[in-house]
Amino acid sequence: MTTAEVDVLIVGAGPAGLMLSLWLSRLGVTTRIVDKRTGKVFSGQADGFQLRTLEMLDSFGIGERIWKEANHMIEVVFWNPDPKGVIRRSSRVPDVIPGLSRFSQVVLHQGRMEQFFLDAIRKSYYGSDPSEGTPEGKSDPFAASKHIKIERCVIPTKLEVDESLSGNHDAHAVTVTLRHLTEAEATPTQKLSNLSDGLFRSNLAEDDVEDILKTSGSRMDKTGDASEEVVKARYVVGCDGAHSWTRTALGPDFAMVGEMTDFIWGVLDIVPITDFPDIRNRCMVHSESSGSMMVIPRENKLVRLYIQLTEVNAEGKSKRVDRSKITPDTILKAAQKILSPYKLEYHYCDWWTAYQIGQRVGRHFSKDNRVFLTGDAVHTHSPKAGQGMNVSMQDTFNLGWKLGLVCKGILRPELLSTYELERKQIAEELIAFDHKFSRLFSGRPAKDILDETGVSMEEFTKAFTLSHMFTTGVGINYQPSLLVAKEGEDSKVAAKKATSQPKLAKSCQPGTRFPSAKVLSQADGRPWELHHKMSSDGRFRMVVFGGDISSSNHLSNTNAMGEFLRTKLLPKYGSVKLSPGSDPHTCASKFKTAKDPSIIDVLLVHAAPRDKIEMLTDLDEVYHRFDEKLGWDYDRVFVDDISYHEGHGRAYEAYGVDICKGAVVLVRPDGYVGLVTELSEDGQKEVEKWFDGVLRPVA
Amino acid sequence: MTTAEVDVLIVGAGPAGLMLSLWLSRLGVTTRIVDKRTGKVFSGQADGFQLRTLEMLDSFGIGERIWKEANHMIEVVFWNPDPKGVIRRSSRVPDVIPGLSRFSQVVLHQGRMEQFFLDAIRKSYYGSDPSEGTPEGKSDPFAASKHIKIERCVIPTKLEVDESLSGNHDAHAVTVTLRHLTEAEATPTQKLSNLSDGLFRSNLAEDDVEDILKTSGSRMDKTGDASEEVVKARYVVGCDGAHSWTRTALGPDFAMVGEMTDFIWGVLDIVPITDFPDIRNRCMVHSESSGSMMVIPRENKLVRLYIQLTEVNAEGKSKRVDRSKITPDTILKAAQKILSPYKLEYHYCDWWTAYQIGQRVGRHFSKDNRVFLTGDAVHTHSPKAGQGMNVSMQDTFNLGWKLGLVCKGILRPELLSTYELERKQIAEELIAFDHKFSRLFSGRPAKDILDETGVSMEEFTKAFTLSHMFTTGVGINYQPSLLVAKEGEDSKVAAKKATSQPKLAKSCQPGTRFPSAKVLSQADGRPWELHHKMSSDGRFRMVVFGGDISSSNHLSNTNAMGEFLRTKLLPKYGSVKLSPGSDPHTCASKFKTAKDPSIIDVLLVHAAPRDKIEMLTDLDEVYHRFDEKLGWDYDRVFVDDISYHEGHGRAYEAYGVDICKGAVVLVRPDGYVGLVTELSEDGQKEVEKWFDGVLRPVA
Structure with a gap:
């Protein structure tokens, strides 16, 4: 058996695992990703992309590819029984509240996004996108790379954490044994025996890990084949889904908590042939007594239907379901009943499945901050609200930069505990939301106000709208920690810990994501979404809102803050080596900065008229550094002014900053606000305190 | 010698040749492209993309890639001598007038666009983009393809047109002998001897075709190598630049007409190190007595400088220039003088060249409509206004669909003569514009109103602004022909030929490009640029402006037009087979239309409130065809209504259509308006007449 060392070992190459890999590739951390399956997903599975997810993906340069190919869901139509019990359109509302983000909700097959992740990971190393061809002599970038390996048909069999090394974050404290499978062993038996079995990844099906281990084990015994290797990793992350091997390996203390309901739903991905008039809108259909249905219009003429199966029951105490009763045909028949008097047929079916509604959440998200669990491995629920893939990717988006910067010796290792602090809260909110929403949706519509066992359709519509800030992901608000300085916290730590003045930037509350607004480049007048200047490259960002700097008072405050940053803060924390493809929004640059940039990136957004400012002569050099x-x-000075072609971004209004006061907003590498403070010496002190708690100074 | 047959042979794989190849790949016409050089351009050359060019490229799905990677030029700043003779900023104006197009002018290296062309040509055949990997067993799509071949290191040596076949457009009437070169033979000797010689593609350098033929000829004599083959083509297109071999082969009657001036300009692509405050804006700098300079900010921190070389002279009657006097250093020194008192230096130089200003235009653009000349092969001028590459691509954008549809037996072959009719006019306008603009720009600024030999800076600024509609490409207005029905034409042909009523759609004048406006999809409320529903797939489009169809009168007119199209017009002209990648705006579809679509695509844009219309029950089936x-x-019914997230497109206002009258606008496959008529039986007759003159009916 060979032994290899790696910074991070990721188990599972689904959306959560690939998001984590992408972060680590941007930061140049050595990574291995193993997956027990043979390849990526080609049909079915998750499909919904929420607003915040698109913003995250866009910070890596993937968002636009999804935005362009996906179907955009604009409107939700509610269909309810009329007094005669016939379904009718009762209301239309926008699918997402306008103004929350530059994105709205879109739908695209999960396999496409996995492809975009792989392309972006590759671009991290080569600084070019795949269409430009592989750089010479590197025909298989992943195979050839010293930094990253994505390996299919590999399953872990043993995991140990050396607790004696817990204080030493440079140590490879986790030991994992990996077994390399044959292609046949890695192919699910359900799939082999019946290609059209849509249930093989459903929560109605059993896990096949035991089978895989048995089959491959007896092959190894027979042939004497040494198909195993030992990997020593600094960190291991389980992104291996609801049946997580990693979670099981950590012991019973990590088991999921929660329960199943009696509600069974079927899913069909079809090209529908129907006279139902709203088939290209998202629809919530409650029939009088045949159950409910959700319509999700997809790319490529596809429509996904979530269909309540009222005639299939979970039986006995264990709530087992007879899977043989569930076929595409029984699901279609259930849909036809719900949609009657409209007709529904199809010629093409792309995928189908069924699932039992239930909610479970993990007790712990980490073992000693050396092994982490993410995504479905720590929270499972029903898929209808399009949350599973999104929350899973958000988990590793939160973890990725922290792990990467700790591996690079930049971030203090104790901050790894903020992963569980921040993401367990979200998982619990998710479970509570799904518990409520799935019951309202599966319930029988109330006939009238006296019908107490029925669900009020008004209540359902209201619950749907209220859940909005959560389901879109833009309402997330992380708890206070060293990474999130809120206002007026515990006075015992306040002296050491930074404190925010959130009223200075009313729409940039600490713990929430820093929103995007349109600003103009001072140098050339081009409008930019500010998010496009804050890509996911692992750097912290100081957004200096200088206010109207055509006033000499504001200009001198802005330059005093600039001088502080240039002479005191930036030298203390040094520079960071970025991967060649770290800026996703420009093409491969021949003239990449000769010097490594500072780990703290400074952006100025001012509110003076653009033509009143001369960048090179008016402003401190930190805002236009010389090489x-x-x-x-x-490329670091922006203006809140009117553009020639795209109107006025009104950025100060959008961020809630007073142009006569200004503000300084500190944004974490994942785009969440860490600190809001004033443009003064006191503000400088808060900034210094904040970074003292977070970064390791250079020697 | 082998003999091969092909529909179209293209000589030259630069922007004009690749644009033509892309059209032919979309239409599935067998094509060979040969180029004497070894590969595509990697630095320097053309870089400006005009508004109309971006619209054209976007209709093939390439526009957004350029838009994203390119530098956007937003503002032009004029710098002129002040009374003391020191340059100062005298005015700022938008680089393009707001509102002309959804695009503005951008700048990107020509080699990137050539790559995007190659990707798009490949996508035409496989329906997938390169990032998805090559479909199995097709490792080299171009080599493996039966439809298209792009061959480097190939030079034609002989061309004959069989005039006896001129009436038979199915015949392979053109015979060309091709010689396959070795890599050494195809590499310019100037380049071999001195890698940094920026002049090797300049108009100051000699052509090297003679040399190439001599060297390769003696190799063939020596080795007895049969490096030649004979190709019989239905059509041959010369896209082979200013030294066009094809033009020469057609004889002296095709020689270019025009002359050279004494003005010599240098070009530097550098990463500038300068305190000139407007280096990231487009600038027009006139120094008092050291000449003029244009600043073009580029992608990747690059800036292109066009610098007048007042100290280099064209000598003698032949106006020859001593090339040895022109080096990057002499060009930089000239720039430093013009820009003084500001400093200018650089560390990185990406490319440099120099050229002599002159204007030439070809007498004929075609030989018997069997051999065509395009781009630099029929018009050359100075590069500063960013017109050369744009007008060249527009030439083949005009020619491509005509050639393709004639090859497919759909378009009447006599319409090929509209290529010369339409494009020669543009070439002449281009030459006239460049003649005026380059002289104004190279002239010495007038000291005051009495300085008669100087150029008035007011006149220069005014000329720049007036040229706008031409230089952006959106002001192009083609002459009347069978393809462009104007108002009140010659009464002798009027009875047979369709006539427009342009006042019904004031902003869609026959002969101009059909503009884009934002409309909503009736089915799902998603906002779309209407251009995105009119991609370059070779089809004609009937845009039916139904008006406010919530009024029963307008609805019945709209449905009467629909019935006419469905029962009379569409059956007469049949369907067209589209290539798998013909719709650039959706991802590869598994469920592509089972039936081939009609050569005439019908779109309805109505002005009723969206929620007042039920598409399936209110509208004639031509607007929502059943499969x-x-x-x-x-996907064919659109509304001029307010969107949830992107405001109101005000499409009827943008097109100049009255919602109480409506209109029918017929758009050619290249996006130019062919006919504007009314929504009535008379309108139906005009539509029928127009197509009678253009398309061959199915048997």
Whole structure:
């Protein structure tokens, strides 16, 4: 058996595992990703992309690819029984409240996104996108890479954490044994025996890990094949789904808590042939007595239907379901009943499945901050609200930069505990939301106000709308920690810990994501979403809102803050090596900065008229740094002013900043606000305190 | 010698040749492209993309890639001598007038666009983009393809047109001998001897075709190598640049007409190190007595400088220039003088060249409509206004669909003569514009109103602004022909030929490009640029502006037009087979239309409130066609209504259509308006007449 060392070992190459890999590839951390399956998903599975997810993906340069290919869901139509019991359109509302984000909710097959992740990971290393061809002599970038390996048909069999090394974050404290499978062993038996069995990844099916281990074990015994290797990792992350092997390996203390309901739902991905008039809108259909249905219009003429199966029951105490009763045909028949008097047929079916509604959440998200659990491995629920894939990717989006910067010796290792602090809260909110929503949706519509066992359709519509800030992901608000300085916290720690003045930037509350607004580049007048200047490259961002700097008072405050950053803060924390593809929004640059940039990136957003400011002569050099080979940097100063072609971004209004006061907003590498403070010496002190708690100073 | 047959042979794989190849790949016409060089361009050359060019490229799905990677030029700043003779900023104006197009002018290296062309050509055949990996067993799509071949290191040596076949457009009437070169023979000797010689593609350098033929000829004599083959083509297109071999082969009658000036300009692509405050804006700098300079900010921190070389002279009657006097250093020194008192240096130089200003235009653009000349092969001028590459691509954008549809037997072959009719006019306008603009820009600024030999800076600024509609490409207005029905034409042909009523759609004048406006999809409320529903797939489009169809009168007119199209017009002209990648705006579809679509695509844009219309029951089936495997088509009915997230497109206002009258606008496959008529029986007759002159009916 060979033994290899790696910084991070990821178990599972689904959306959560690939998001984590992408972060680590951007930060140049050595990573291995193993997956027991043979390849990526080609049909079915998750499909909904929420607003915040699109923002996250866009920070890696993937968002636009999804945005372009996906179907955009604009409107939700509610269909309810009329007094005669016939379904009719009762109301239309926008699918997401306008103004929350530059994105709205879209739908695209999960396999496409996995492809975009792989392309982006590759771009991290080569600085070019796949269409430009593989750089010479590197025909298989993943195979050839020293930094990252994505391996299919590999299953872990043993995991140990050396607790004696818990204080030493440079140590490879986790030992994992990996078994390399044959292709046949890695192919699910359900799939082999019946290609059209849509249930093989459903929560109605058993896990096949035991089978895989048995089959491969007896092959190894027979042939004497040494198909195993031992990997020593600094960190291991389980992104291995609801049946997580990693979670099981951590012991019973990590088991999920929660329960199943009696509600069974079927799913069909079809090209529908129907006279139902709203088939290209998202619809919530409650029939009088045949159950409910959700319509999700998809790309490529596809429509996904979630269909309540009122005639299939969970039986006995264990709530087992007879899977043989569930076929595409029985699901279609249930749909036809719900949709009557409209007709529904199909010629093409792309995928189908069924599931039992239930909610479970893990007790712990980490073992000693050395092994982490993410995504379905720590929270499962029903898929209808399009949350599973999104929350899973958000988990590893939260974890990725923390792990990466700890591996690079930049972030203090104790901050790894903020992963569980921040994400367990979200998992619990998710479970509570799904518990309520799935019951309202599966319930029989109330006939009238006296019908107490029925569900009020008004209540359902209201619950749907109220859940909005949560389901879109933009309402997430993380708890206070060293990474999130809120206002007026515990006075015992306040002296050491930074404190925010959130009223200075009313729409940038600490713990929430820093929103995007349109601003103009000072240098050339081009409008930019500010998010496009804050890509996911692992750097912290100081957004200096200088206010109207055509007033000499505001200009001198802005330059005093600039001088503090340039002479005191930035030298203390040094620079960071970025991967060649770290900026997803420009093409491969021949003239990449000769010097590594600071781990703290400074952006100025001012509110003076653009033509009143001369960047090179009016402003402190921190806002337009000089490089002896590349000249001045023209890309860090932005204006809240009117553009020639795209109107006025009104950024100060959008961020809730007063142009006569200004503000300084500190944004974490994942785009969440860490600190809001004032443009003054006191503000400088808060900034210093905040970074003292978070970063390791350079020697 | 082998003999091969092909529909179209293209000589030259630059922007013009690749644009033509892309059209032919979309239409599935067998094509060979040969180029004497070894590969595509990697630095320097053209870089400006005009508004109309971006619209054209976007209709093939390439526009957004350029838009994203390119630098956007937003503002032009004029710098002129002040009374003391020191340059100062005298005015700022938008680089393009707001509102002309959804695009503005952008700048990107020509080589990137050539790559996007190659990707798109490949996508035409496989329906997938390159990032998805090559479909199995097709490792080299171009080599494996039966339809298209792009061959480097190939030069034609002989061309003959069989005039006896001129009436038979199915015949392979053109015979060309091709010689296959070795890599050394195809590499320019100037380049071999001195890698940094920026002049090798300049108009100051000699052509090297003679050399190539000589060297390869003696190799063939020596080795007895049969490196030649004979190709019989239905059509040959010369896209082979200013030294066009094809043009020369057609004889002296095809020689270019025009002359050279004494003005010599240098070009530097550098990462500038400078304190000039407007280096990231487009600038027009006139120095008092050291000449003029244009600043073009580029992608990747690059800036292109066009610099007048006042100290290099064209000598003698032949106006020859001593090339040895032109080096990056002499060009930089000239720039430093013009820009003084600001400093200018650089560390990185990406490319440099120099050229002599002159204007030439070809006498004929075609030989018997069997051999065509395009781009630099028929018009050359100075590069500063960013017109060369744009007009060249527009030439083949005009020619491509005509050639393709003639090859498919759909378009009447006599319409090929509209290529010269339409494009020669543009070439002449281009030459006239460049003649005026380059002289104004190279002239010495006038000291005051009495300085008669100087150029008035007011006149220069005014000329720049007036040229706008031409330089952006959106002001192009083609002459009347069978393809462009204007108002009140010659009464002798009027009875047979269709006539427009342009006042019904004031912003869709016959002969101009049909503009884009934002409309909502009736089926799901999603906002779309209407251009995105009119991709370059070779089909003609009937845009029916039904007006406010919540009024029964307008609805019945709309449905009467629908019935006419469905029962009379569409059956007469049949369907067209589209290539798998013909719709660039959706991802590869598994469920592509089972039936081939009609060559005439019908779109309805109405002005009733969206929620007042039920598409399936209110509208004639031509607007939502039924397919027994795919159900109804939900993608052809659009509304001029307010969206939830992107405001109101005000499309009727943008097109100049009265919602109480409506209109029918017939759009050619290249997006130019062919006919504007009314929503009535008379309108139906005009539509029928127009198509009678253009399409061959199915048997």
